[in-house]
Structures are given as structure tokens and as C-alpha cells.
């Protein structure tokens with residue numbers, strides 16, 4: 001009798017433990033940028049909000065700075081189920097489908113207002129494309145406007161001939177080709193090291209990445225070209241999402257929508273601060289010269305033509321929706 005009771009209680013106890021374990025879901029979330037980067041801070045807040053709103057049922061562990069997967073491996077990791085959720089930069093995948101490069105086209109959308117319109121115009125196509133890959137976009141947030149960083153002064157595109165140029169996407173490589181520079185793809189997490197070893201001497205990115213990577217140690221010139229605002233996106237595996245109960249899904253979506261609003265706001269608010277920090281740390285900060293501006297515009301015109309050609313009717317529809 002005693003033994004049977006013991007067995008019964010043991011079974012019940014085991015049942016309860018199993019239940020409470022299965023009620024908590026743990027997700028790994030690789031991201032590509034430094035822990036102190038504004039995107040990462042926003043994502044860390046998002047994970048904390050999800051924890052709270054789901055009453056601890058969904059725990060998301062953020063692995064920043066490419067520590068779990070390198071920035072350019074994260075999409076495949078989420079698609080393949082090695083991670084349930086992760087952060088990508090859309091433009092990094094423009095070789096897979098040029099629609100991913102919509103917000104990397106130079107001078108298509110150059111302010112936060114325009115970037116917001118472009119984000120809305122491109123969203124249906126990107127959501128559909130990613131859904132076919134078993135991925136769902138939870139939110140996306142732009143980087144500040146992109147300018148040119150260089151070790152040497154740049155007065156026109158001719159000054160970039162032969163210069164080793166760091167790229168983070170197919171389109172930032174394409175710019176290098178069009179101005180006769182030598183493109184080298186390097187993720188943000190490795191930018192400081194690439195500069196220190198002299199692997200690259202010029203690149204386009206935001207003041208945010210210039211600040212995060214303390215580029216002023218090697219690079220002395222920043223030309224605030226405000227050429228485009230590329231977006232990062234947080235993707236979740238649809239399968240992992242579907243496995244959550246409804247209240248947890250709702251908590252996740254609510255936290256995601258708040259993270260998008262918060263991220264856009266902090267990106268825009270910090271833009272000025274980042275550029276100021278470049279100057280404070282000894283960099284020459286200026287607008288591009290008229291000659292450089294004209295050269296960059298030519299590059300932009302070529303690239304929008306190329307983007308339209310490769311995206312066809314879908315690209316045209318996005319452009320029409322954007323210009324409406």
C-alpha cells in the first residue's frame with residue numbers, strides 16, 4: 001500500500017514537473033551588432049518585454065555581436081531551425097532576391113519620413129517572400145542615414161579609385177565597383193579589426209556604426225551623404241511561432257510592435273549625437289563636395305536602374321506605392 005502510494009505521488013510529482021517545463025519556451029536570438037548598439041539595446045528591451053508580458057512563459061536569450069551566428073548566417077540559421085528568432089539586415093540578402101535590397105538603393109529614400117514610406121511600400125512583397133521561406137517579420141528598424149567614411153579626403157569619386165572599400169551588402173559592393181574601388185565584404189562586428197589591420201580604408205555606413213566601432217582611430221573623414229537608410233529586421237521561424245499558445249503569440253506581437261516604434265524613434269533621435277561624436281573624436285565631418293555629390297548621384301541613378309531591371313514588375317509596383 002505504502003509503496004503504491006509512493007509510486008502514485010512520484011508519478012504525480014513527475015507529471016507536474018513535466019508540465020511546468022513544457023509551459024516555458026526558450027528561444028535563442030542571434031544578432032549581428034554590438035551589445036551597446038541601439039538596435040541591440042532595442043532588441044534586449046523587446047526580449048525583456050516578452051518575458052514580462054508572457055509571465056515568463058517565453059524566454060528569449062539575445063546573443064549579440066555575431067557571437068552565436070555571424071550576421072550574414074542568421075537568416076539561414078532561423079530558416080533551418082538552429083535558432084528560433086534572429087536579427088538580419090534586409091540588404092544583406094539582395095543577391096538572394098533583389099527585393100531585399102530595396103532600402104539599399106542610394107538616394108531612393110534619404111530621410112526618416114521617406115524611409116517610413118518606403119518601408120510601408122516594400123512590406124507586402126518582403127512579407128510574402130519571407131513567408132515562403134517559413135519566416136515571419138516581427139519588426140524592422142532603420143539605421144541612420146549612410147555617409148562616406150575615409151582615411152583620406154575624398155573630393156570626388158576619382159579619389160576612391162583603387163581604395164579598399166568595406167561593404168556590408170551586395171549594393172555597397174556595387175558602389176565600390178561603380179567608383180573603381182575594391183570591395184571587401186566585412187560584417188560590422190569585424191570592422192574595427194579590418195581597419196586596424198589596414199584591410200580597408202573607406203566605406204559607407206551610418207554614424208551609429210562609426211561610433212560603435214570607434215572608427216576615428218584609423219579614419220579621419222566623414223562625408224554626410226545621407227544616401228539611404230537600410231533596415232534591420234527581426235525574423236521569427238513561423239514554426240516556432242505557431243508552437244506558442246495564443247496569449248504568448250499576442251504578447252510577442254505586442255512587444256514587437258512597440259519595439260518597432262521605439263527603434264525608429266531612437267534611430268532618428270540619435271542620428272545627430274552619432275555624427276557629433278565623430279567630430280568630437282577628431283574626425284573631419286562635412287557635407288560631400290558638389291563634385292562628389294554629382295558623382296554619387298550618377299551612381300544612384302545607375303543603381304536604381306539596375307534594381308528596377310532585376311526586380312521587374314514587383315519593383316515597379318513598390319516604387320509606384322512609394323511615390324503615391
Ligand code: PCA
Pocket residue numbers: 089143144168187188204205206207208209230
Ligand atoms: N551599419 C551597418 C549596416 C548599416 C549601418 O549603418 C553596418 O555598417 O554593417
